[in-house]
Amino acid sequence: MRKFNSIIKTCLGIGVFTACLSFSAESVLAWGGYSHWEMGQRISDKYNYSDNEKLNFSSGSLLADIGRLSWDRKYTSSDSEKFSDKMLSLASNSSAINFANGWKAHYIQDTSGALSNIDGGPSSYRVKCGWVDEYLRDHKNLNCPINNTCDAWVDYDLIKSTYDNLHNFNPSNKEIDREIKKMYVAFDLQLIANINGWSDSEIDGIENELNRTVGLCMNNNKYIRSVAPSYINLTDISDKDMDIINKTIEFHIDTVENLNSIKLNKAKSDTKNSYIINYSVEDKDKYENMLKKIDNDLKNKGIDISNL
Numbered sequence: 001m002r003k004f005n006s007i008i009k010t011c012l013g014i015g016v017f018t019a020c021l022s023f024s025a026e027s028v029l030a031w032g033g034y035s036h037w038e039m040g041q042r043i044s045d046k047y048n049y050s051d052n053e054k055l056n057f058s059s060g061s062l063l064a065d066i067g068r069l070s071w072d073r074k075y076t077s078s079d080s081e082k083f084s085d086k087m088l089s090l091a092s093n094s095s096a097i098n099f100a101n102g103w104k105a106h107y108i109q110d111t112s113g114a115l116s117n118i119d120g121g122p123s124s125y126r127v128k129c130g131w132v133d134e135y136l137r138d139h140k141n142l143n144c145p146i147n148n149t150c151d152a153w154v155d156y157d158l159i160k161s162t163y164d165n166l167h168n169f170n171p172s173n174k175e176i177d178r179e180i181k182k183m184y185v186a187f188d189l190q191l192i193a194n195i196n197g198w199s200d201s202e203i204d205g206i207e208n209e210l211n212r213t214v215g216l217c218m219n220n221n222k223y224i225r226s227v228a229p230s231y232i233n234l235t236d237i238s239d240k241d242m243d244i245i246n247k248t249i250e251f252h253i254d255t256v257e258n259l260n261s262i263k264l265n266k267a268k269s270d271t272k273n274s275y276i277i278n279y280s281v282e283d284k285d286k287y288e289n290m291l292k293k294i295d296n297d298l299k300n301k302g303i304d305i306s307n308l
């Protein structure tokens with residue numbers, strides 16, 4: 001009997017270990033960009049942050065998905081615990097610390113927020129992400145950098161030094177800008193398959209889950225350092241498909257007709273190599289057309305965003 005117990009324990013141990021391994025290796029697309037921004041805003045309000053602190057924090061919460069289409073496959077996912085902890089350790093002024101804490105909050109949102117807690121709506125996880133974003137963007141008229149209704153703030157040096165420290169990789173400001181643009185397009189793309197007309201109970205479900213997740217990002221200390229997230233078990237998009245998505249988005253944002261329709265305007269900010277950025281969509285119809293073209297192109301290549 002004792003031997004049997006120890007075998008069981010060993011099996012359980014291996015099982016738990018394997019589960020941890022497969023979870024930690026997994027990168028999860030848990031929320032859309034509008035949701036990450038909104039949760040950053042709600043957390044900032046609970047902390048009574050100043051406008052500047054709120055901007056720094058929410059920007060970190062939004063931008064942690066940078067590199068999702070490209071660098072994540074080569075390096076540590078930028079929205080992982082490892083990446084955000086490294087960033088926090090390198091942040092040396094208050095703006096940078098707020099930014100890094102927002103980045104860490106994104107990781108907690110991704111790993112602890114459960115869209116499956118929201119009743120109704122689509123069954124596809126990724127469409128559900130777009131569905132919640134659509135609620136925030138169109139029904140709550142959320143101001144968000146992605147739809148150019150407010151600015152974001154980027155600490156380029158902190159992003160670079162985190163990559164450099166972990167991977168000897170030193171992206172230029174220009175490369176970071178390109179990733180931000182692609183990330184914004186990817187979030188808007190996720191909204192293509194949205195569903196309109198929520199019932200009151202569905203809206204309650206969205207609000208409850210947003211607020212529950214915000215609560216998980218808070219602790220008694222001002223800065224988020226130790227939260228044990230429960231991981232979402234979600235099979236991520238394969239490397240091959242992600243490569244196709246990346247290249248298709250790059251192709252479309254680089255075509256002459258779209259080149260000037262989306263721009264990142266920048267204004268120098270307080271600390272070295274940090275900027276207030278403003279994403280301008282010059283022509284909304286043209287932009288939406290581009291998104292539809294990307295979606296169609298992907299479908300022709302066998303990738304249906306709403307079915308991933």
Ligand SMILES: [Zn+2]
Nearest residue numbers: 028065079110
């Ligand atoms: Zn993420």
